[in-house]
Amino acid sequence: MMNGGIGIADLAEAVAGFIEEVSGGLDGRQAFHARVACNALAIIAREARQDPLPDETAFYARETGEIAAEACRAYCAAIRRGEVVAVDPGMLAQMSDFVAARLAVDNPKFSTLARLRALPR
Structure with a gap:
């Protein structure tokens, strides 16, 4: 957990939410990159919340x-x-x-x- 009580998963979701909010006016390549960034942040959030992976x-x-x-x-x-x-x-x-x-x-x-x-x- 990061200092201040916010976890990595929450932080990743917050950043993804911000990107989704501001990417509405984007098109083409920039819109694509915004979606890729949101998907990567979603993976980070799921990984942070998941039980440890099998070894x-x-x-x-x-x-x-x-x-x-x-x-x-x-x-x-x-x-x-x-x-x-x-x-x-x-x-x-x-x-x-x-x-x-x-x-x-x-x-x-x-x-x-x-x-x-x-x-x-």
Whole structure:
């Protein structure tokens, strides 16, 4: 939380509201950039309000023995080499959780998000 009691999410929403208010007279490229800025601020607000994302790095590290970003790269390489069993229910559930968590922040209206959340675990 920022000093003064206003949180990041509230601040992002306030700035987005201001941009929306003043962008009514814009057209063309400027109007487009105002919409892009509002969308980015909405993502920031959702991310600030969301529970912590699942720890993908820890999952990849457990699976590969690597650390940080290298763990993700190593896991992707193992998938490409066919070393990851795609029918493993635990792995599929974990990947679905990662994707659903990202979609909830990046594009909460994405049609597949509800189906991902409804998958049995």
